[in-house]
Amino acid sequence: xxxxxxxxxxxxxxxxxxxxxxxxxxxxxxxxxxxxxxxxxxxxxxxxxxxxxxxxxxxxxxxxxxxxxxxxxxxxxxxxxxxxxxxxxxxxxxxxxxxxxxxxxxxxxxxxxxxxxxxxxxxxxxxxxxxxxxxxxxxxxxxxxxxxxxxxxxxxxxxxxxxxxxxxxxxxxxxxxxxxxxxxxxxxxxxxxxxxxxx
Amino acid sequence: xxxxxxxxxxxxxxxxxxxxxxxxxxxxxxxxxxxxxxxxxxxxxxxxxxxxxxxxxxxxxxxxxxxxxxxxxxxxxxxxxxxxxxxxxxxxxxxxxxxxxxxxxxxxxxxxxxxxxxxxxxxxxxxxxxxxxxxxxxxxxxxxxxxxxxxxxxxxxxxxxxxxxxxxxxxxxxxxxxxxxxxxxxxxxxxxxxxxxxxxxxxxxxxxxxxxxxxxxxxxxxxxxxxxxxxxxxxxxxxxxxxxxxxxxxxxxxxxxxxxxxxxx
Numbered sequence: 457x458x459x460x461x462x463x464x465x466x467x468x469x470x471x472x473x474x475x476x477x478x479x480x481x482x483x484x485x486x487x488x489x490x491x492x493x494x495x496x497x498x499x500x501x502x503x504x505x506x507x508x509x510x511x512x513x514x515x516x517x518x519x520x521x522x523x524x525x526x527x528x529x530x531x532x533x534x535x536x537x538x539x540x541x542x543x544x545x546x547x548x549x550x551x552x553x554x555x556x557x558x559x560x561x562x563x564x565x566x567x568x569x570x571x572x573x574x575x576x577x578x579x580x581x582x583x584x585x586x587x588x589x590x591x592x593x594x595x596x597x598x599x600x601x602x603x604x605x606x607x608x609x610x611x612x613x614x615x616x617x618x619x620x621x622x623x624x625x626x627x628x629x630x631x632x633x634x635x636x637x638x639x640x641x642x643x644x645x646x647x648x649x650x651x652x653x654x655x
Numbered sequence: 656x657x658x659x660x661x662x663x664x665x666x667x668x669x670x671x672x673x674x675x676x677x678x679x680x681x682x683x684x685x686x687x688x689x690x691x692x693x694x695x696x697x698x699x700x701x702x703x704x705x706x707x708x709x710x711x712x713x714x715x716x717x718x719x720x721x722x723x724x725x726x727x728x729x730x731x732x733x734x735x736x737x738x739x740x741x742x743x744x745x746x747x748x749x750x751x752x753x754x755x756x757x758x759x760x761x762x763x764x765x766x767x768x769x770x771x772x773x774x775x776x777x778x779x780x781x782x783x784x785x786x787x788x789x790x791x792x793x794x795x796x797x798x799x800x801x802x803x804x805x806x807x808x809x810x811x812x813x814x815x816x817x818x819x820x821x822x823x824x825x826x827x828x829x830x831x832x833x834x835x836x837x838x839x840x841x842x843x844x845x846x847x848x849x850x851x852x853x854x855x856x857x858x859x860x861x862x863x864x865x866x867x868x869x870x871x872x873x874x875x876x877x878x879x880x881x882x883x884x885x886x887x888x889x890x891x892x893x894x895x896x897x898x899x900x901x902x903x904x905x906x907x908x909x910x911x912x913x914x915x916x917x918x919x920x
């Protein structure tokens with residue numbers, strides 16, 4: 457259990473997908489303008505990451521790997537995740553209208569988002585088993601949410617400021633993102649001390 | 656051989672995905688009311704939020720699903736209301752022309768200034784500094800937060816004071832929400848006068864600050880044949896349910912604060 461929690465919190469703080477691994481920057485910059493849309497997007501990402509891992513892990517371990525086709529993982533995962541997200545969107549629209557209304561707008565945006573693909577592929581690079589992979593995916597999603605929520609607060613202040621003309625818009629946002637990402641370096645090493653596991 | 660197997664595998668995965676999606680789309684299709692799309696097409700698509708909904712599509716949905724009134728769109732006006740009514744099969748009802756009025760006459764030279772402001776060019780920021788650079792703490796600051804808020808180019812700052820072009824104004828109220836001094840109000844009576852001042856201070860102080868401010872002399876209140884004007888908190892306010900638009904108050908006002916909409920600059 458300690459091992460699973462270790463993976464979860466490592467993904468949230470130390471190996472944060474957005475601020476440390478720099479994946480999923482597009483929605484991070486695009487949807488972080490408002491807190492409520494940042495939360496909606498993050499919930500959708502958590503949802504899709506866990507489901508994508510649940511489907512791709514057996515596919516890789518049972519079909520690709522035994523046949524020596526590990527190199528196909530990127531292509532196959534993209535197809536599978538894209539189909540999965542579209543399928544979930546249709547199912548939600550039909551049977552869970554409330555959930556569809558809150559997540560539906562964001563689902564197509566993350567169909568083939570690189571942080572979703574990144575989670576599924578890095579699960580194998582790290583040699584996680586099925587349960588560990590699911591925890592890793594949930595932690596990555598939660599880390600994405602943390603980054604989005606934190607940054608939507610930063611963004612509010614940045615947008616109210618009056619930077620030089622050449623910094624207005626995206627440039628000053630990227631500078632702010634860089635500083636936020638720098639602050640996450642402070643978490644390095646904290647997890648192995650807390651859980652007593654060598655990193 | 657392994658290449659052939661790889662190609663076959665990816666093809667199978669792709670085909671399987673396609674089949675799943677086609678079946679899902681066929682068997683789990685959700686019937687959407689086609690009228691939502693039709694009404695959205697009738698609306699101007701400005702997404703200004705003047706109707707009180709999140710955007711044009713949201714308003715269209717509200718009309719179809721929860722029976723919202725069809726004449727809420729101020730931008731599209733009567734023509735748009737008629738189109739929506741046709742889609743919904745109901746009577747349109749009158750769409751009232753509403754526009755914004757900046758309740759202040761404190762242009763440069765009319766209203767004195769307290770200090771020279773050199774900060775961020777925004778009324779909201781300036782208002783936090785001793786109530787803004789204008790001597791009158793209630794008047795227009797003139798840095799154009801309303802101009803930035805207006806999606807229709809209907810408002811401009813002339814001579815240090817915001818001015819609304821009533822022909823272009825659609826009455827969405829975005830400028831009203833943006834004004835930190837709350838001196839923009841929505842008016843829908845073309846033949847009834849407007850009080851062009853919001854200063855709640857006593858007359859003697861107003862005279863020192865501005866040559867066109869309401870000094871709470873009560874002449875309008877005393878002379879109004881309909882008792883439609885009341886001086887509340889040292890500034891005249893008109894009750895439009897009583898006002899007949901006779902114009903007596905306009906003649907009596909010594910400071911020329913009360914004006915007909917057509918005469919407002």
